Amino acid sequence: MARIYEYQGKEVLRDKGIRVPQGSVVARAEEAREVAAHVGKPVVLKAQVWATGRFKAGGIKFAATPGDAEKAALELLGSTVKGLTVDRILVEEQLAIGSEYYLGIIVNDSVRVKGPTLIFSTEGGVGVEEVAARNPERVIKMNVNSLQGLSSAEEKRFVDSLPFDEPLSPDLARELAGVVGSLYRAFVDSDARAAEINPLVLAQDHHFYAADCRLTIDDNSVFRHPEFGIELPRDMTRQPTELERIAWQIEEEDYRGTGYFTQMVSKIEGPGWVGLHGIGGGGAMIAASALIARGFSIANYADTSGDPPASKVYRVIKCILSQPIDSYVLMGSCLANQEQWHHAHAIVKIFREEARRRPGFPVVLLLAGNKEAESHEIIRNGLRDLPLRWELYGREYIYKTEFVADRVAELMAAYQEEKAR
Amino acid sequence: MQALEFNTRTGVISIDYSKCEPAIGNTSTPTCGFACIKACRLYGRNTLKIENNKPVLANTDAAEIGRLDNECLACEYACWSQGTSCIHIELPLPGIEDYRGNPPIEGQQKT
Numbered sequence: 001m002a003r004i005y006e007y008q009g010k011e012v013l014r015d016k017g018i019r020v021p022q023g024s025v026v027a028r029a030e031e032a033r034e035v036a037a038h039v040g041k042p043v044v045l046k047a048q049v050w051a052t053g054r055f056k057a058g059g060i061k062f063a064a065t066p067g068d069a070e071k072a073a074l075e076l077l078g079s080t081v082k083g084l085t086v087d088r089i090l091v092e093e094q095l096a097i098g099s100e101y102y103l104g105i106i107v108n109d110s111v112r113v114k115g116p117t118l119i120f121s122t123e124g125g126v127g128v129e130e131v132a133a134r135n136p137e138r139v140i141k142m143n144v145n146s147l148q149g150l151s152s153a154e155e156k157r158f159v160d161s162l163p164f165d166e167p168l169s170p171d172l173a174r175e176l177a178g179v180v181g182s183l184y185r186a187f188v189d190s191d192a193r194a195a196e197i198n199p200l201v202l203a204q205d206h207h208f209y210a211a212d213c214r215l216t217i218d219d220n221s222v223f224r225h226p227e228f229g230i231e232l233p234r235d236m237t238r239q240p241t242e243l244e245r246i247a248w249q250i251e252e253e254d255y256r257g258t259g260y261f262t263q264m265v266s267k268i269e270g271p272g273w274v275g276l277h278g279i280g281g282g283g284a285m286i287a288a289s290a291l292i293a294r295g296f297s298i299a300n301y302a303d304t305s306g307d308p309p310a311s312k313v314y315r316v317i318k319c320i321l322s323q324p325i326d327s328y329v330l331m332g333s334c335l336a337n338q339e340q341w342h343h344a345h346a347i348v349k350i351f352r353e354e355a356r357r358r359p360g361f362p363v364v365l366l367l368a369g370n371k372e373a374e375s376h377e378i379i380r381n382g383l384r385d386l387p388l389r390w391e392l393y394g395r396e397y398i399y400k401t402e403f404v405a406d407r408v409a410e411l412m413a414a415y416q417e418e419k420a421r
Numbered sequence: 422m423q424a425l426e427f428n429t430r431t432g433v434i435s436i437d438y439s440k441c442e443p444a445i446g447n448t449s450t451p452t453c454g455f456a457c458i459k460a461c462r463l464y465g466r467n468t469l470k471i472e473n474n475k476p477v478l479a480n481t482d483a484a485e486i487g488r489l490d491n492e493c494l495a496c497e498y499a500c501w502s503q504g505t506s507c508i509h510i511e512l513p514l515p516g517i518e519d520y521r522g523n524p525p526i527e528g529q530q531k532t
Contacts, residue, residue: 242520243520246515246517254430254431309492309493311494311512314512318514319514322517341464341495345494346494349497349498349510378498
């Protein structure tokens with residue numbers, strides 16, 4: 001799921017008629033002063049980073065005057081919040097808060113639903129899951145028929161079902177029903193997987209405001225929304241690295257199977273880094289756990305499942321090997337119907353090109369599944385004369401990730417010793 | 422014609438006939454056994470066929486080749502394994518070589 005920033009989400013909500021605090025996004029401290037002066041009230045400055053808990057992390061500041069706003073912006077811009085660098089701030093009016101609620105719409109993947117679910121909590125400003133666990137009676141859900149959409153009668157019925165301590169006035173109930181309908185339209189028109197307003201504030205002026213929001217866009221629909229400026233439709237909390245941008249080209253216009261690559265860290269320092277290549281997420285996760293337990297660091301996550309062509313697999317491995325890693329591990333432990341010989345041909349091609357550039361490099365391959373024997377024969381023949389420390393395992397090892405980690409440890413130790421000489 | 426070069430969906434395949442044993446000898450029983458054609462049948466989509474004792478495109482419509490070919494890379498492997506390495510497949514990934522040069526990976530030359 002691709003994320004958009006809070007300020008972008010608020011633009012979407014504003015366009016649909018939902019009230020949002022007056023303000024604007026800025027990238028310079030002087031602009032913060034100008035926005036605060038334009039608002040003409042005390043403002044809040046919010047770091048635009050993809051992280052929750054920004055207040056506790058120092059990513060939200062308050063300012064009573066335009067001068068204070070500039071000072072606060074100077075502190076925020078360039079700082080890091082939960083490891084993310086702040087390069088944009090949303091400067092907006094401080095709301096006079098009466099009550100806080102939660103309103104959200106998610107794509108419900110449950111087999112019984114397979115469609116949008118509306119969620120409202122009479123407690124806002126905290127995680128809805130937390131409220132649901134603590135006070136389930138405060139959280140109300142309603143499934144929406146995605147083919148028919150949400151009618152105004154359903155909006156009203158939903159609002160009427162909400163467990164407020166004191167009933168809303170008819171005007172407020174009507175306004176809230178309008179917010180529900182507008183959020184649903186924002187959800188649909190943005191091709192969102194989730195659209196949440198948290199908190200939905202009932203301000204002292206007796207209107208509802210989206211004080212904060214989060215919209216995540218369906219990866220497959222990102223191309224329809226150039227207005228969001230999403231570079232990579234990935235569920236990331238940071239901007240993509242240069243290598244991730246390059247790797248995205250593998251997937252961008254090629255629907256054949258998966259060729260996923262992402263880096264776990266943007267900078268690799270020190271020895272012991274493993275380039276991990278999974279075929280299917282489960283096996284890769286188990287392998288990652290075993291490797292981490294041995295004290296290794298995982299440089300990236302890559303996946304080539306869904307029967308991609310060998311060309312795609314080749315390019316993904318090339319990206320993995322473009323990091324300063326000390327070993328390459330393939331966890332192709334799926335037993336699906338994907339013919340593994342395409343992986344075998346890709347492995348042989350890439351390592352025949354790469355081997356002489358990194359003599360002694362450890363390569364541990366676990367490749368199991370359809371056409372396993374044929375695939376192993378291709379790999380054994382293709383790598384036989386290369387100056388690599390390579391080992392190949394099959395289906396009998398798919399549950400023996402500890403063993404694979406041991407092999408990586410031994411080969412990597414020998415490789416590092418050789419490099420040190 | 423000394424070489425055959427054609428585009429697949431994301432790459433370029435070239436066959437150097439000056440190094441291709443059946444093409445040079447004009448023989449229907451080369452030592453390689455037309456391994457590239459057999460590989461194309463087993464792993465690919467019959468992109469290649471034998472004509473006048475050398476591998477040629479089974480379809481001359483470039484768009485159709487791009488659509489049909491599954492980029493299995495098997496012909497290159499088969500020719501390396503059983504033939505004379507006269508097939509080369511280029512799979513570009515714009516930006517990757519520059520990236521690898523900065524920062525350089527130990528022992529690696531920029532290509």
